[in-house]
Amino acid sequence: MGADLYDVVGIGNAIVDVIASADEPFLERHGMTKGSMMLVDAERAAAIYAEMGAAIIASGGSAANTIAGIASLGGRTGYIGKVADDDFGAAFRHDIRASGAVFATPTAGEGPPTAHCLIIVTPDSQRTMNTYLGACTNIGEDDVDPEMIRSASMTYLEGYLYDDPRAKRAFELAASIAHDARRKVALSLSDPFCVERHRADFHALIDRHVDVLFANEAEALALFETSDLDEALRGLRGVTGVAAVTRGAAGSLVLSAETVVTIEAAPVPRVVDTTGAGDLYAAGFLYALARGAPLEKCGALASLTAGEIIGHFGARPQSALAPLAAFI
Amino acid sequence: MGADLYDVVGIGNAIVDVIASADEPFLERHGMTKGSMMLVDAERAAAIYAEMGAAIIASGGSAANTIAGIASLGGRTGYIGKVADDDFGAAFRHDIRASGAVFATPTAGEGPPTAHCLIIVTPDSQRTMNTYLGACTNIGEDDVDPEMIRSASMTYLEGYLYDDPRAKRAFELAASIAHDARRKVALSLSDPFCVERHRADFHALIDRHVDVLFANEAEALALFETSDLDEALRGLRGVTGVAAVTRGAAGSLVLSAETVVTIEAAPVPRVVDTTGAGDLYAAGFLYALARGAPLEKCGALASLTAGEIIGHFGARPQSALAPLAAFI
Numbered sequence: 001m002g003a004d005l006y007d008v009v010g011i012g013n014a015i016v017d018v019i020a021s022a023d024e025p026f027l028e029r030h031g032m033t034k035g036s037m038m039l040v041d042a043e044r045a046a047a048i049y050a051e052m053g054a055a056i057i058a059s060g061g062s063a064a065n066t067i068a069g070i071a072s073l074g075g076r077t078g079y080i081g082k083v084a085d086d087d088f089g090a091a092f093r094h095d096i097r098a099s100g101a102v103f104a105t106p107t108a109g110e111g112p113p114t115a116h117c118l119i120i121v122t123p124d125s126q127r128t129m130n131t132y133l134g135a136c137t138n139i140g141e142d143d144v145d146p147e148m149i150r151s152a153s154m155t156y157l158e159g160y161l162y163d164d165p166r167a168k169r170a171f172e173l174a175a176s177i178a179h180d181a182r183r184k185v186a187l188s189l190s191d192p193f194c195v196e197r198h199r200a201d202f203h204a205l206i207d208r209h210v211d212v213l214f215a216n217e218a219e220a221l222a223l224f225e226t227s228d229l230d231e232a233l234r235g236l237r238g239v240t241g242v243a244a245v246t247r248g249a250a251g252s253l254v255l256s257a258e259t260v261v262t263i264e265a266a267p268v269p270r271v272v273d274t275t276g277a278g279d280l281y282a283a284g285f286l287y288a289l290a291r292g293a294p295l296e297k298c299g300a301l302a303s304l305t306a307g308e309i310i311g312h313f314g315a316r317p318q319s320a321l322a323p324l325a326a327f328i
Numbered sequence: 329m330g331a332d333l334y335d336v337v338g339i340g341n342a343i344v345d346v347i348a349s350a351d352e353p354f355l356e357r358h359g360m361t362k363g364s365m366m367l368v369d370a371e372r373a374a375a376i377y378a379e380m381g382a383a384i385i386a387s388g389g390s391a392a393n394t395i396a397g398i399a400s401l402g403g404r405t406g407y408i409g410k411v412a413d414d415d416f417g418a419a420f421r422h423d424i425r426a427s428g429a430v431f432a433t434p435t436a437g438e439g440p441p442t443a444h445c446l447i448i449v450t451p452d453s454q455r456t457m458n459t460y461l462g463a464c465t466n467i468g469e470d471d472v473d474p475e476m477i478r479s480a481s482m483t484y485l486e487g488y489l490y491d492d493p494r495a496k497r498a499f500e501l502a503a504s505i506a507h508d509a510r511r512k513v514a515l516s517l518s519d520p521f522c523v524e525r526h527r528a529d530f531h532a533l534i535d536r537h538v539d540v541l542f543a544n545e546a547e548a549l550a551l552f553e554t555s556d557l558d559e560a561l562r563g564l565r566g567v568t569g570v571a572a573v574t575r576g577a578a579g580s581l582v583l584s585a586e587t588v589v590t591i592e593a594a595p596v597p598r599v600v601d602t603t604g605a606g607d608l609y610a611a612g613f614l615y616a617l618a619r620g621a622p623l624e625k626c627g628a629l630a631s632l633t634a635g636e637i638i639g640h641f642g643a644r645p646q647s648a649l650a651p652l653a654a655f656i
Contacts, residue, residue, distance in 0.1 A: 052422075052426065054387065054423040054427055054644050055422070056386050056641075057385035058384050058385065068382065086414070087414050087416050087442075091346075091383070094377060094380075094383070095382040095383065098381045098382045098383075114415075313641075313646075
């Protein structure tokens with residue numbers, strides 16, 4: 001077996017973000033839970049958009065953000081996700097390729113338009129997301145390129161894919177191919193409500209396949225149906241090789257069977273928009289892990305890359321992250 | 329005659345900006361002149377985009393940016409411009425309406441897609457623009473709503489419209505309707521190369537119709553075919569009621585037959601992207617003028633609104649400008 005072609009291949013919902021600022025009453029008026037992700041249909045998406053202010057449009061998608069981040073650090077990456085043949089799909093394709101990632105998933109020929117996520121950023125810089133999955137629901141097992149998965153050291157899966165039955169099958173196929181080829185699998189739990197919706201399935205997947213798990217506190221608590229973080233941390237150490245639990249401004253905890261490492265958040269001059277913080281944390285972490293760095297270095301680089309992304313609107317790096325890679 | 333319904337109605341190229349950072353060699357490789365606007369066809373636009381990095385997409389268009397700025401200050405505005413029935417067109421329509429402006433120009437039913445401008449921001453924060461006019465070339469005299477023009481105190485025209493014969497006719501019709509209704513007309517010269525291309529037409533238009541003229545130094549020099557700024561300034565005072573000449577970090581000069589006012593640039597913590605600086609200068613100026621402010625206040629508010637826009641990516645305000653309006 002030769003050297004791996006990719007450090008990380010990601011599979012996720014290929015989404016374009018539509019980002020606008022709004023105040024807290026906007027969230028209340030529209031029944032949104034601050035900081036969470038809500039799935040919306042085309043009609044509700046249109047209704048929310050109609051009331052949003054002028055917006056910035058930028059490629060997003062959780063795993064895609066992570067892959068773009070790893071590419072920006074200098075990692076070799078590939079991405080699997082479904083867009084439609086429209087302006088947003090073209091922008092997504094351009095941006096993920098411009099980051100340096102290989103992206104060859106066939107465009108959906110018909111059906112709903114490219115997915116978009118209406119993101120409201122409140123004055124406290126928190127983001128609240130409303131996702132219209134659109135063309136993402138057309139991803140299928142055929143889109144999972146087995147060669148790409150087998151030639152990647154790590155396959156990275158976003159939990160959001162569990163929200164659609166077809167995407168879930170593609171997701172599980174990718175995990176199986178990776179493990180059968182003795183590659184590693186990483187998973188992000190994505191959102192506490194997503195964990196609530198699919199808890200049993202997540203547990204089964206983690207038991208079978210997952211080597212590296214990313215969660216924030218709320219997601220870790222939701223996974224183990226507890227309000228006690230220590231209990232959730234014990235649970236994580238029992239089920240996966242490495243887990244990273246992010247805690248916003250309080251930093252993060254990196255857990256393995258042998259150790260618990262406390263990581264501080266990187267200092268950020270001004271937090272503008274927390275969209276993508278978790279995704280870019282995973283980017284720094286996985287890049288460092290692929291380079292063979294010890295867990296404390298993985299966590300430290302993760303803090304730096306998350307710090308870059310929250311300093312501006314949007315979930316893709318605005319400047320090349322490569323200089324940060326020198327840190328490990 | 330009742331009170332005017334609009335403070336300012338703008339007519340311009342309805343464009344979506346696609347903005348990415350790049351270094352100076354990128355400009356050289358693609359034969360771009362830094363700081364200028366170049367018209368490109370669909371093929372060249374695609375070739376440039378393919379080599380650009382991951383981009384932010386945001387509504388743009390010179391007059392549209394100005395109108396959105398005036399609306400954000402609290403002014404009553406309308407906009408006339410042509411988009412196609414695609415994602416970019418929908419985003420443009422949403423954003424201009426979300427700013428508070430009335431926008432009712434019919435969408436182009438067929439023909440080229442919504443215009444986009446590929447903007448390269450170099451490390452010195454200068455923007456270099458490549459415009460594919462697309463659906464803008466479908467604007468016609470039918471799109472100029474005479475009632476809207478007649479019920480606006482001021483009609484604002486962007487010089488860029490002169491680059492397309494149909495748009496030029498629409499533009500001249502709007503100017504005629506405004507003046508016949510004893511309303512004021514403002515013009516932005518847009519770009520020195522645009523002035524070179526259409527110098528005689530601009531002179532004729534200014535002589536016949538223009539009450540307020542916006543130009544940067546290069547455009548003022550180009551209009552009078554001189555390299556002597558004093559000569560250009562004398563020229564401007566001879567042909568129009570009020571002229572504002574912007575000078576980047578050196579501030580601006582506001583000229584009338586009676587006076588020359590020197591305006592300082594507003595202090596900006598960090599210049600990120602100069603896209604829209606001239607457009608938002610015009611926004612502050614015209615809003616103050618509509619409120620009856622003296623020229624020094626018009627220039628000072630213009631400096632503040634231009635200062636907001638160069639502090640972030642994109643040419644539309646990221647925060648409501650209304651607090652700045654208290655300044656006049």
